[in-house]
Amino acid sequence: MSAPEIPEQTAAAAEGEQAQTGPRRMVLNMGPQHPSTHGVLRLVLDLDGENIVNCQLDIGYLHTGIEKEFEVKTYQQAVTLTDRVDYLAPLSMNLGYCLAVEKLLELEIPPQAQWMRVMLTELTRLNSHLVWLGTHALDIGAMSVFLYCFREREDILRIFEMFSGQRMMTSYFRIGGLALEPPRGWHERVKKFIDIFPSRIDEYEDLLTKNPIWIGRTRGVGVMTLEDMLDLGVTGPMLRAGGLKIDARKDEPYSSYEKFDFEVPTRTESDVYARYQVRMEEMRQSVRIVRQAMDGMPAGPWKAENQHVVLPDREKMKTQMEALIYHFKIVTEGFRVPEGEVYQVIESPRGELGFYVVSDGTAKPYRVHMRTPSFGNLQAVPKMVQGTLIANVIASIGSMDFVLGDTDR
Amino acid sequence: MLPDNLREHPVAAAVEAFDADAVRGGHYDRKELTLETPPAKIVSVCGFLKYDQKFVRLSTVTAVDRYPAEPRFEVVYHLHSLEPYQRLRLKCRVRGEDPVIESVTSVWRSADWYEREVFDLFGIKFVNHPDLRRILLPDEWEGHPLRKDYPVTGTRV
Numbered sequence: 001m002s003a004p005e006i007p008e009q010t011a012a013a014a015e016g017e018q019a020q021t022g023p024r025r026m027v028l029n030m031g032p033q034h035p036s037t038h039g040v041l042r043l044v045l046d047l048d049g050e051n052i053v054n055c056q057l058d059i060g061y062l063h064t065g066i067e068k069e070f071e072v073k074t075y076q077q078a079v080t081l082t083d084r085v086d087y088l089a090p091l092s093m094n095l096g097y098c099l100a101v102e103k104l105l106e107l108e109i110p111p112q113a114q115w116m117r118v119m120l121t122e123l124t125r126l127n128s129h130l131v132w133l134g135t136h137a138l139d140i141g142a143m144s145v146f147l148y149c150f151r152e153r154e155d156i157l158r159i160f161e162m163f164s165g166q167r168m169m170t171s172y173f174r175i176g177g178l179a180l181e182p183p184r185g186w187h188e189r190v191k192k193f194i195d196i197f198p199s200r201i202d203e204y205e206d207l208l209t210k211n212p213i214w215i216g217r218t219r220g221v222g223v224m225t226l227e228d229m230l231d232l233g234v235t236g237p238m239l240r241a242g243g244l245k246i247d248a249r250k251d252e253p254y255s256s257y258e259k260f261d262f263e264v265p266t267r268t269e270s271d272v273y274a275r276y277q278v279r280m281e282e283m284r285q286s287v288r289i290v291r292q293a294m295d296g297m298p299a300g301p302w303k304a305e306n307q308h309v310v311l312p313d314r315e316k317m318k319t320q321m322e323a324l325i326y327h328f329k330i331v332t333e334g335f336r337v338p339e340g341e342v343y344q345v346i347e348s349p350r351g352e353l354g355f356y357v358v359s360d361g362t363a364k365p366y367r368v369h370m371r372t373p374s375f376g377n378l379q380a381v382p383k384m385v386q387g388t389l390i391a392n393v394i395a396s397i398g399s400m401d402f403v404l405g406d407t408d409r
Numbered sequence: 410m411l412p413d414n415l416r417e418h419p420v421a422a423a424v425e426a427f428d429a430d431a432v433r434g435g436h437y438d439r440k441e442l443t444l445e446t447p448p449a450k451i452v453s454v455c456g457f458l459k460y461d462q463k464f465v466r467l468s469t470v471t472a473v474d475r476y477p478a479e480p481r482f483e484v485v486y487h488l489h490s491l492e493p494y495q496r497l498r499l500k501c502r503v504r505g506e507d508p509v510i511e512s513v514t515s516v517w518r519s520a521d522w523y524e525r526e527v528f529d530l531f532g533i534k535f536v537n538h539p540d541l542r543r544i545l546l547p548d549e550w551e552g553h554p555l556r557k558d559y560p561v562t563g564t565r566v
Contacts (some may be wrong), residue, residue, distance in 0.1 A: 033496075060545035067530075068554055072561050103439055171500070230465050233519030251494050342439055343487055343498060345468075354487065358473055371469035379522050408545055 012141035026193065028390070032061045037397065038135060039404030043381070047199040049387050055382040061197035062408040070368035075101050076175055083169040085370060086406040088131050091124040091160075094173040097368075100355040101175045101346035104337050107306060111298040113177035114256045119190070120163065121255075122286040124198070127156045128401075129279050129286075136276075136398040140217045145207050151292060152200050155193050162189060176310035177303030187294060193233055194290050201283055206290065208276070222384050222396035225270070232383060233344040236351025237402065241278045242270035248347040260289050272399040279401075291375030309335045312368035334363035348373055350401055353394035370409060374402035410486030411435065420462055420497055426456045443498040448484075448510045451501055455486070455516045464488040464497060467513070469524035474529045476557040482533055486513070505535060512538040530555040541562055 024047075031042040040061035046054035070078050082097045083090035095117055102109060134149030140306060157167040162183050164172040172179050208214045224234070226242045239246055247264040248259040265281035267274035303310050311330055312323035329335075339361040345354045351373030359367040377400050385393050411432045415421040421444060425432050431454050435444040446454050458464040466489040466525065473483040480502040488497040503510050512535035514520045524535045525544040532553035535541055543550065552559055 041518075058501045060543075060547075065543040065554055068559075068561060106439070231518050233467065233517075233523075340438055341441075341443075343441060343468075343496065345496075352468065354468060356469070356471060356485070356487065369469070369471040369485075371471075375522065376469075376519065379519060402433065 001291075004190045025053075030393070032058070035260050036075070039405055041378075041397075041402075041407075043140070043393070045390065045393070047390060051389070052385050052388055052390060052393065055385050057378060059378065059404070059407050060364070062404045064409070066409045067368055067370065070365050072364065074363050076330070076334060076363060078368070079174055080171045083171055084405065085140075085372065085405050085409055086348065086350070086353075087168060089124045089128040089349050090168060090170050091120050091172060092346065094171060095121050095255065096344060096346045096348070096353050096355045096370075097357075098173045098175050099193065099346065100342050100357045101337065101365075103342045103344055104340055104357060104359050105175070105306075105309060106306050106338075107176060107309065109177060109303045109304055109348055111256070112182075112300050113175050113302045113304075115293050115297050116178060116302065117255050118257060118260065119197075119290050119297075120160075122160060122289045122293070123156050123190075125286045126283055126290075127153055127160075127348045129283050130156075131278065132401040133276075136401070137208065137214075139290055139394050139398045140214065142208065142211070142214065145175075145204060148200070148203060148207070152197065155228060159186075159189055159193060162186060165277075174310075176306060177301075177383055181302060187297075190290065190294050194287055194294065197287055198212060198284065201280065201287075205280060209280075215273065217395055218399075219269075221388070221392045222275075222399055223269075224380065224384050225269045228383055229270075229380060232380040234351070235373050236349075237275055237278045237282065237374055238345070238351070238377060238380075240265065241267045241274035243268040248345050248352060252345060254344070260292050262286075262289050271342075275399045282368060334360060336363050337365075345371075350374055350392045350403070350406065351377060372406045372409065374400075374404070374406035375409075378402055378407055382397055412519070413436075415442075418443075419497070420458075423455060423462060424457065427461070428453065429447060440550075441496070443500060448501045448503055451484075452511050452513055452516065454499070455488075455513045458497070458499075459487060459516050462490065463492060464490045466491070467517035467519050468496070470520055470527060472527045472533060472555075474527075474531065474555065474557045476505070479505055482508050482531060484510055484527065484533060508533040509536060510534075511536045512541075513526045514538055514558075529553070532556065 026043045026047050028047055031037045032040040042058035044056040045052055066081050069081055078096060082093040083258030086093050130149040132151045134146040137145035159168050161167045161306055164170040228245055229239055229242055243266055244265050245264050250264055262285045265278050267277055309325045312327055316323040316329045338358040339359055341358045343354055343356045353373055354368040355364055358367040384396050411421055411425045415435055431446050431450045433445045433447055468487040468489045471485050474479055482503040484501045484503055486499040501510060512524055524538055527533050528541055529543040529545050530553055
């Protein structure tokens with residue numbers, strides 16, 4: 001095949017530009033539609049041969065104005081918006097928002113609901129880490145891991161479907177507890193999965209941990225110092241892979257995490273391989289938590305006793321006048337939340353997830369701001385890839401495990 | 410002036426000792442400490458909190474629109490210290506007309522995108538910000554959607 005002919009003018013212009021910036025300099029546009037950016041992220045790379053001189057990020061392609069939308073929904077309606085932010089960990093988003101509003105209401109949540117929340121958010125963490133592992137390995141060239149991961153992910157999604165009727169946009173946590181009574185047979189279903197899952201993690205590790213290609217592509221790649229990460233707002237497994245033992249589940253426990261026994265894995269190398277190791281160990285720890293929650297699940301109510309906030313049982317609503325009135329009031333007007341502001345932090349699979357909720361005393365939030373981990377983490381990409389080779393960009397950004405819905409909101 | 414009930418909080422007392430004019434108020438509510446500082450002092454207060462009080466992380470920067478009250482905007486900073494483990498909310502009130510506040514990117518680099526987001530969605534300008542452009546919306550977008558006088562729905566005719 002002969003080389004395509006370049007029109008004379010363009011060739012001359014190109015030569016002129018090359019003279020300005022040197023023959024090896026070029027600008028490469030990656031995305032927004034690029035298979036390995038996991039969504040619509042655009043990277044503008046300034047290259048000197050294969051070396052990255054400068055990197056600029058362009059986000060916002062998935063901005064949907066969710067924070068504005070919160071202001072016109074009642075507190076309970078807004079739960080469904082949170083699912084759509086981080087669509088790979090919807091239950092973590094539900095939990096963060098519900099906890100924030102419950103803090104404003106100073107509402108006591110019964111133990112069963114708290115433990116159920118812990119169990120399901122840990123399954124969400126497994127779900128999210130599986131998507132990360134599968135796609136990250138796929139980016140680097142290990143096709144089969146992807147297929148294995150999605151096999152197990154399917155089991156988790158089926159468990160979610162059993163609980164809430166939805167595979168992904170569950171909205172299963174509501175202000176005051178859970179949306180529905182836990183379904184019959186959930187224990188066997190979760191047990192079946194959790195009994196088999198540790199051997200599946202071994203399977204992934206067999207494929208990757210000692211694989212020379214995997215090690216070659218990840219060890220010593222995407223290294224960042226702890227100081228840089230703290231200063232740039234990086235959180236979650238990335239910080240833990242840099243040696244800092246930080247985890248909101250331990251440091252500021254919520255939803256009775258203090259009653260569970262688990263470790264916070266850390267590494268010190270702070271490279272892509274260390275982040276892989278941390279997340280793999282986190283999966284094993286999540287399995288431990290799920291097992292504890294499953295075996296020790298307290299009996300009792302699954303939603304709070306507060307007739308102003310929580311919908312009455314169907315039975316009561318049909319037979320008692322007062323319950324019917326409360327039901328009508330909550331559904332049509334929502335409930336009033338006392339004036340104030342809270343910042344509730346939870347540990348999402350990606351890092352620190354903060355909900356800043358401001359109430360003016362009405363039935364709709366005055367302002368909701370989500371401090372999403374992906375937004376904070378992505379800021380560090382230029383620092384991470386500058387001065388490295390272009391082939392490492394994919395491995396580096398893959399190790400961040402960001403979700404663009406979470407970034408752009 | 411620091412409210413009397415906040416004097417027992419070491420951070421609040423330390424900020425007042427650092428600069429008595431830097432605290433305009435504050436409250437302790439639902440186990441969260443909020444301090445209000447005048448916009449002119451924000452960089453010096455943040456520098457003090459980071460280097461002296463060990464608030465090594467800036468968790469997030471955002472804003473609240475109190476339209477039609479004046480000063481209209483509250484710029485809200487959430488700070489995080491690891492040793493001792495604690496969080497702090499800093500607040501600055503900024504006027505509604507041509508809102509301006511100094512950037513804290515010189516203290517924490519992570520403020521960069523958060524301030525761009527506030528600029529994009531609220532139209533608050535950050536002086537000395539290295540790269541103040543819209544971040545989520547297209548460059549040619551008109552208006553700032555998170556302001557209370559910006560409609561939630563509707564099409565331009």
